Structures are given as structure tokens and as C-alpha cells.
Amino acid sequence: MKAVAESRAGAVRPEPRRGGPLRIVWAVVSRFWLVPVVVAAWEAAARAAASIDFPPPSAIVLRMRELWLSGPPTRLFLSDDAIADLLPGLGRMFAGWLLASLVGVVAGIALGRAATAAHYVEPLIHFARAVPPPMLITLFVLLFRSSTQTQLAVIVFGVIWPVLLNSMDGARSVERGYLDTAAVFGLGRRERLLRIVLPAAAPKIFAGLRLSLSLALILMVISELVGSTDGIGYELLQAQRGFDSPGVWATILLLGLLGYVLNAVFVLVERRVLSWHVRGTRTT
Amino acid sequence: MTGARLVRGAVGVAGFLAVAELAVRSGYLDERLLPPPTVVVREAVLLVADPEFTSGLVGTVSRWLTGLALAIAIAVPAGVLLGTVAWAERATRPLLEFLRPIPSVALIPLAILLIPDDFLMKISVIVYASLWPILINTMYGLREVDPLAKDSLRSFGFGRLAVLCRVSLPSTAPFIVTGVRLSAGIALILAISAELLAGGAEGLGVFVIRAGSGNRTDLVIAAALWAGTAGVLSNTALVAAERRLFRWHHVRSGAVT
Amino acid sequence: MLKVVNLAHAYGDQQVLAGIDLSVGDGELVSVVGPSGCGKSTLLRSIAGLIKPSHGQVLINGVPVEQTPDDLAVVFQDYSRSLFPWLSAAGNVALPLRRKGMSRRARREAALAALDQVGLAGSADKYPFEMSGGMQQRVAIARALAYRPALLLMDEPFASVDAQTREDLEDLVLAVRANHNMSILLITHDIDESVYVGDRVVVLTRSPATVTESLTVDLPSPRDQIATRELEAFVRLRSEIGRLVRGRPDLVGEQ
């Protein structure tokens, strides 16, 4: 009985009302209450363990401040290190992710709709995505003249698969009714892809994009392990080489925070783009 | 997987190899740095006779499959939970989104410290990384379920769990399988990367460390060839399973098969 | 059996139902007619507990329903989306019977029998996408009938079938109702049908809908497709309902 009552509550959610300070407080609390709990538990556990490999979060945060937030207020406290090291890497990450997204969506939709063409390249795709990026670096170092190009290639090559696969799948499984309708109204190829297949596949594409966004952070780090002179991965490398355990944790924490922020922005954008979808499947 | 499809796939692979061969032979790519495909393929075939390699391959593959199976076992229920229980999703999202972008290179040293057993350590790393595609695809898939289909069952008085099992899950299944296909690739990558970063007694990654240290790029690439082949095979198996299980999905959506 | 008291509903700020009062007695069949978009399906969803009305109450046997009432079956207007594409026709019909604690075999048998009743004996193992619109709709009807609910809600259940099949299905519903004492609420656009099958016909106004009239159908039972429709009372009733539903000059042709 209880399950049924809950199911009703889930389906018949009252219309969200905006504004009201209480609501905002509630929104924040319901989203973040678990975070302080986990951090506190972590702090306690780390203090109890007292191992140099597992510094408590308080120590990590201090190290983070020292590394990246010891600059002048005029620069938002960003240190030289932060500006010189973090920004270029993030720039490469975004460039790589955007490029991969673009190529992934375009190629995915094209291959999703062109079955025969897909048959030719599919084994290659599944082959390529199973090769570990560290092993690919050999190839990319050979193909490109600058480290930046190599790094970009590693990022693109590493993150493109979720977008590509999900786009292919999405484009493949568009509701037949939509396609038939487009066909009888004589929509051209371009129009059909752009106005029917793309929106119909959008939910899957977004799942892929969201996956690849955090993957991009990971690949950014991996790409900076070879031949780099800046970036979060480089910082991680230096911290590891220097047996600087708080430093290693600081980069991990930074990556996590970045990941959270990126994802939050992404979800915001997705909500806008897929509003029809969200509303269409929520309201019954 | 029809005959024509197999042939086309083979043609695609052959075409790629031919282009690569040409690129190397014509000097566009440096032959001294990158052995041509013919050489690599020959090495790869010869590797079958190398017991060190084959036992490594078996080890890697077994860790890969174990890790993938565990990832599915964890991620599908978790995805269902987060996809259906809004407050749980809201509360855990900051943590999950925090954990997702932590790279294996940072994770593996910590994993080694925490998990003394080499096998378990590698499995954990594989599971950690390959969890996400299944989790996210499950969550997105649940959102896609036609609300009317759910209402249909609810109207017959079925509870939340029954609706989940009998409507939401079947209709999400194709979405989940796409996630599994993605995860299979990632799990394989991690199975090898864990060995590359942590070493070990055997494995494809260990083989690569050895080949690299001995300046045997041909062997490194031959090993990569095997990794890729494993990826293609697993994908083929998953696609075949998908086709059998979700015929309704393919036919109904007019999927180009 | 069913009592709807002052039910009102709004989607966002669009008022759709504005105080509906309605009741269906034990074993009664009440037809509901009203213009397209007036809120009939919304009413049905409220009764089924699928949406929470903004106002008012739904009582079943005197008890206010907060969630989907027990022992209920619904035939949705959008039948094609309410069938499960991964199940065959028989599978779709058999699925709800799990709640009745029937064995696998008994479920299958009941499903086949119900499919046979709606004229789909040969299509039990077809999947929804292999069936025509009318066949899918009949699967949805078979699913509801096989369930033998105490209360059956149907939203234009015969919209996609030909005249002959429609009449057969009407008679089928009447027969099942009589044998199993179901209470039925049937939404329809066919005024003749509303009279033919109904013990009572409820006419709704345009949105925001209220009940214009609730007419008792005083025709002898069992009904007969030819004899009943020829009765003077039948003709009078259908004209009256026709008049009630019509008379809104809201569509402008492009003459």
C-alpha cells in the first residue's frame, strides 16, 4: 500500500512554484545535505587512519589554497600556478569536448541513418574505442607536430565514443511514425536529419554528451601525462613524482569540483533544450 | 549479423589496413616509428604462440568480463533507484558528479593502497570507471518511458515495483544495453590501463610494459590490435543479443538494421 | 459504486473540469459524451487516480480514493501507446491477470478467450506493431475485459473499428457486464452508441466542462442492434442528446 501511495506522490508532483526564500533554502538543503555528512565522515576517518596517503580533507583544502588560490584579490585570488597551469588544460578540454561532440553527433546521426555505410565502419569504431588511450599516444605523438595537437587528439579520441554510439543508436531508433510523416510531406534529407532525427534522438545524444563531458576531464588528465608542461594532469604528475600526497588529493578534489560544476551547467542547458521532452514525459 | 554485413565490415577493416599500409610504405608515416600493418598483423598472429602473451590475454579478459559484469550488477539497480526516486538522485548527484571525473591514473595508486589483492584492486578500478555509462543511460532511459504505458499498468492496480519491473525496465532495456556496450569498451580500456599503471604478474598491459621497455613498438601495436579485436567481438556479441531480445524495439522504431 | 463529487481540475492555469458531479451505480453502464477537448479523458484519469484533481472527490463504494482504486480496468483513448510493445497480444492481455493470482496457464487461457471474444483469435501471438489500429484497440479492450474489474473505464474504445465490429463489441461489453456485474463508465463520441449501450447518458459542456444533463436511457434490456435502434424512445433520446451536444458554431469552414 505504501508503495502505491508513493507512486502517486511521484507521478502527481505539484507544479513547482518559483521564488520564496524558504523554497530556495529547501532546494539547497535537499540537494546538498549529503555533502557535509560525507565530508565529515571522511575527515574523521582520515584523522583516525593518520596515514600520509590519506590526508584529511581539511589538509587537502589547505593545499589547494596554497596551490591555486594564493594569488591577489584582483585576480579572484587565482595564483600564477592556477592561471598558467589550469586554464590551458581546461581550454584544451573544452576544445576537445566540443570537437568530439560535433564530430560524434554528426557522424553518429549520419551512420545511424545510413545502415550500409555503418556496416563498413562499425568494426573499426568498436575496434578503436577498445584501444586504451595510453597506447594510442604512441600513434598521436607520431602524427602531430605539437604536444597541444597530440593532447587534443587524445581527448577527442577518448571522449567521442559515448556521443557517437548514443547518437547512432538514437538516430537508428527514431519512432517510425515520425519518419513516415517526414517522408510523406517530402521533407528533404537535410531537413529530415535536422528537424526530425536530431530532436528525436536528442535524449540519447544528451546522455552521451553528459557522459563524455566528465570523460573529457579524465582524458584531459591522461593527455597531460605525456609531453605536457601545464594542465591539471601535469600538476597531478608533478605531485605524484614528488610524493606530495596532499597535492595529489588536491588535484583529485579539484577535478571532482570541476566535474560537478561542468555537469551542473550541462544539466541546466539540457533542461532548456529538452524541455519538451521533460514535460512530455512527466505530465500524464 | 547478416552475411552482407560481415562482408562489409571486413571490407571496411581491409580498406583501413590498406590505407595505413600505404601511408607507412609511402613514407607519409615513419616506418621506423610505426611498423606497417602487415608487420603488426603478422606479429599479432605470432603472439598466439607465445604462452606468456596468451595467458596474459586470458587474465586481462577474465578481469575485464568480471569487472563488466559487476558494473552491470551495480549500475543498473543504482540507475533505476536514481532514475525513479527523485530525492535520492538529488541528494547523491553532487557526490556522483564529483566522483565521475576522477581519472584512473589518480585512482589506481590509491586503489593499490586500499586493496592489497591485485585482482580485486584491478576489478574495482574497472568497475569504477565502467559504471557510469550504464548508470547514466539507465537514468536517461527511464525518463524516456512512455508515461501512458506506465499508467496502463498502474490503472490495473499494480504497485510501483511492478510498474518498474514490467514496464519501465523492459522499455528502458535497449537504452541500458547501449550503456553496456559503451561500458564494455571502457572496462576493457581500464583492464589494460590498470596493468599499465600498476603492473602485475600477467596481462595485456604487463605485456605492453615489457614490449615498450624493450623498444618493441611492433609488439605494443600488436597487443593493441588484440585489445581492439576483443572490443569488436564483445560488441558483436552484445549487438546480437540486443537484436534477439529487443526485436520489438527495432521493428517498431523502423531501426535501420 | 462510483461517485464523483464536484470534481474540478486545471492544467497549470487552464481550467478543464469545473465541478463535475457524476455517479455510476452497481452494474450500471454510464455513457459520457461531450465535445472534443472538453475534459472527458481528464475526468477518466482523475477517477482512475492517475492525476490528482485540483478539487473535489472521487468515492468508490463510499470511500474516497486517493490512489488507483482496486479492481479497476481502463481502456485508454490512445490505445496504441497503452499496449506494451515488447509483449504479444496475448502477453498484453495476460499481464494484468498476474494480480489475480492466476497461474501462467490460466492467464494464457483467459487471454486467448478474451482475444477470441474480440475477434482476434488468430492474432494472439502478434506483437502490437504487427497489428492494425483496430486490432490494437481490440487488444486493449480484451485486456480490460479479461481482467473482469468491478469498475471499467473506457475512453472511446470503439473509435477505430468498422461498423460491424463496433456493434459486436458493443454487444460484447453489454454481455460481459451482465454476466459479471461490472460497473462501466464509457466515453464515446457516437451519440447512437451512448444511447444503445448506456443505462444513463451524461452530457458534458465545452471546457471548462460541467455536466449539462444526465439522461436515463429507458430502453428494454437485453438490447438488440436492430430492434433497439428502431424504437421510438431510442430515436427521441439520440436527437435530444444530439441537440445537447451541438449548437456551438465554433468551426469556421473556409467557404
Next chain:
Amino acid sequence: MLKVVNLAHAYGDQQVLAGIDLSVGDGELVSVVGPSGCGKSTLLRSIAGLIKPSHGQVLINGVPVEQTPDDLAVVFQDYSRSLFPWLSAAGNVALPLRRKGMSRRARREAALAALDQVGLAGSADKYPFEMSGGMQQRVAIARALAYRPALLLMDEPFASVDAQTREDLEDLVLAVRANHNMSILLITHDIDESVYVGDRVVVLTRSPATVTESLTVDLPSPRDQIATRELEAFVRLRSEIGRLVRGRPDLVGEQ
């Protein structure tokens, strides 16, 4: 305009159409009636080039069609699956007009006008899932009419609307046809409707379907909902078609 020659189709080994011959003249409206599941939708999909028939030919203006013919519009039976959920009603109607090389504004205006004609003036910015079944169906009709095709195929386009709206829509289709010289093939289950709107009524047998009869409707134009239906010729025709369609004892009630 349209000529269907000996068209046959089978799904797998189930023969559905068994040699259909049919033609629709320029500006003609041909109604098709036939039992549920006989193959009407299949016929329509073949004409629209959406499935390749196993046998026979579809000719448009004498040219065999291999793909979807140009200047065609279709109202599908499964309207809810043919509306794009990511577009509003107006967006759905306006989308195909891109092909006509109309400006964004002209498209929007044409869409609004068409929605107005089907009685949805106030719902232009609603999304499909915010509309009732009948409203969705009318959006699909508006989309086809706004497109002003040379050939219009409609599969039970008025199944989900009330009697009054149905009559208005019938008249709307007749008016648009007259003004723009469309040729129309209309599948319906309502025998009265098939006669009222049709220049000719084609009756199909059960599956595997063949053409039983093709009756010319010899009624004066323009038609009028009251006057036409009272004509003796109308009553005679509908009875005849009724007889042709019926007479298959295939549904067994559970009396």
C-alpha cells in the same frame, strides 16, 4: 490522378492485399471502407510509398511511383505517433511548409489559419502532450490541409472527435478540396461519412483484401449535413454499403 493496379502485399507469409485495383480522378474524393484489419492502412502506406508492395503498381498521373510521391499529404491513423512531440501544434503544422519555400512568417500564418479552421485557434502553442486525443487528430488534419497537396490520403481522420466537430471537419475537407482541387483518398469506418463526403466509395473485403465494389455516389454538390443525409439516394447507398461491409459472423459474444 492516382491509379492502383493489381496491388498485392504480404507481411512475411501473411497475405494482406490480394490484387487491389483503384483509381482516384483529379479532384475526386474516394472513400474506402472495409473491415478492421483488412489492409486499408497497408494500402495507404503502399500508395504513400512507405512500404514496397509485393506486387502491382501505383501510378500517379501515369507515372509509376517508386518512392514517396511529390505533393502528397497523409493523415495517419496513429496520429499521436505522427505528431512531433518537440514541436507545438503550430510548429507541427508549419514544418512541412518549409518545402513550399514559404517564409517563416508565412508558414506561421498558414499554420495558424489551418489550426483555426479545425477549431484549434486557441491551442496553437500547445504541445501535443498538452492536447486531448481529438485535438491532436485535428492538428494532424490541419497539417495536411495547410500543406495543400495535390493528393491527400487520410486514414480515419475523424475517429476521435465528437459528432459536431466531425461534421464540421467533413465539410471543411470538402470545401478545401473544392477550392484547391485536391484529390483525396479517405479511409473511414463510418459508412454515412463515406457516402456523405465521397464521390465514390470503394468497399474492401476481409483480409486478404480485394475490392468488393466501387460505388459512385450520385448526390448533388455542395453537400449539406442535414439535407444530403435526408436524400433517398443517400439512405439507399448507405444501406447498400452497410450490406456489403457486414454479413460476416466472426465475433462471438459470450452470451
Next chain:
Amino acid sequence: GQASGNGLEKTTLKVGALPIPDPAALFIAKAKGFFKEEGLEVETSIIAGGAAALPKIKNGSLDISQTNYVSTFLAVSKGEKIKLIADAYQAAPNTFNLMVPKDSPIRTAADLKGKTVAVNTLTNIGTLAVTATLKVAGLKADDVTFKEYPFPEMGAALTQGQVDAAWVTEPFITATQSQFGFRKLADTMTGQTADLPIAGWMATDEFAKNNPKTLAAFQRALAKGQQLAANDRKEVEAIVPTYTSIKQETAAVITLGTFPTTLNETRLQRVADLMLEYGYLTGKLDVKTLLAGASTP
């Protein structure tokens, strides 16, 4: 740990080693049965590097691992509790060279100012040795940019111009010389770094404390292998292809370092002092405190 008749605390040892010539003695000792003679069973596994092996000895998934001294001293300075239990490998002339492409304008170490140098690991022997070489040429570490590349990728990085010079060891020196005609710019193991100790064997403090007899047995057996390696290059050439991917014919031609037979505190202290001089360590490190047990020659 399973005890045994001859008083060993542990008879099976898990030992990590890199697939390069440095740990040759271990494999010789194993092949010749020296460990067996001591009642020890040695299980070797491949490690990804000294730093990567550290967590493994700490959590006990390895008992003993190969390490390089620079890493070890750095780790110790950060508070890691490690003992060195045997020496393994020491630089010889032309074992670690700075290489440039054949037609590179860089002629001497002094020309490296403002250039990019590839090393296999940042903040390690490579950077240390190059810095020492730069010092002779009047440059400092800051005058060049170090980039980390795995040895196998250095050939490509150098040909593609991603770096200007690369710090390379065997078998890559020989390979790149013969394949690409790379030119030796400088031998980084001269002067200050001549005969620099490179690699040794480590265990955790805890392990060393709890297993003194086992360690002694291991040291004795390893020393025998080390002796063979030090005295007979043929032994090394024969064993290297068995645990690395280096081919027999390559093993025959590459330049090898030396295999010291004692764990000599003074020699190792040199490394720590160099590290202090170049800022790798912030304070003096007394190497003597890190040595576990006496190693009998």
C-alpha cells in the same frame, strides 16, 4: 608469512621488477636456483615504475621491489618508511645519453638554453642527470623545459619536433642511433654523476623489521646473482631476453651499466647529496639510516 625449517620468517617472496636490464641479477639468481638454495620461493611480477611499486610494498601485495634511488630518497623525505636492501644497477659511460636528431643545430649542452628536453620521468634521475650536465655547460634547470615522455615515444617526439633533445637509456640509445641516426649530445653520467647509483631493491621498514632472516637470505642469494652479472656480461645478455622484450641480438650490443656487489652507503649518499644540491631535497638525508642489514660482499 609461513615459517620454515631454517628459521625463515617467510619463504615465498613477491618481488616486483621492471622489464629492463637493471634487475638482471634477480633473474639470474632465480634461474640459477640461488633463492631455492636459501629456501626461498621468489615470485616476480612486472611493475610500472618504482613510484608505482611503492603502494604495492606498503600494502603487502609486493614484499620487495626494484626502485630507483632518486624516487626512494624523495619518498623518504616525504615521510615514507622504506628500507633499501640491496643495490642493483649503477651508471656507466654512455648508459644515459642526451640525444638529438642528426641534423639538429644543437651541438653542445650549452645550446640547450631555451629548448625542450624529454625525460622519462619528471623530478627524477633524468632531470637530475641533465641538470648536472647543464651545470657543466653553465646552464640551470630553468633554462630548459622538461617534458615527460615514455622512452618508446621519445623517438617520435624528437622526429616530430615536439622536443629538441631527449634523455635516453638503453636499448633506446642503440636503437635510435641506428634507426634514425640520432646523435649523442652528451653523456649525462660523467663528472658529478659518473658511476651514479641508479637502481636498488627496497622493502618497507616494517617488512625489514619483521623478516630479518628472510631478508638476509634474499640478500645472500641476490648477491650471488649480482656477482655473476658483474663479472660476466654473457650472463646478463643471456638472461635479459627472458624477462624483457629486448631481443638476443640487441642485448648483445647495448651498453650496460655495472652491477655493484655491495650496498655501499657512501656511494648512495652521493645521490642524496646531489639531490640536495639541485633542490630535489630540502634537507640533508642520511642514507645510512635507510640501509637494511649488512650486505656481505
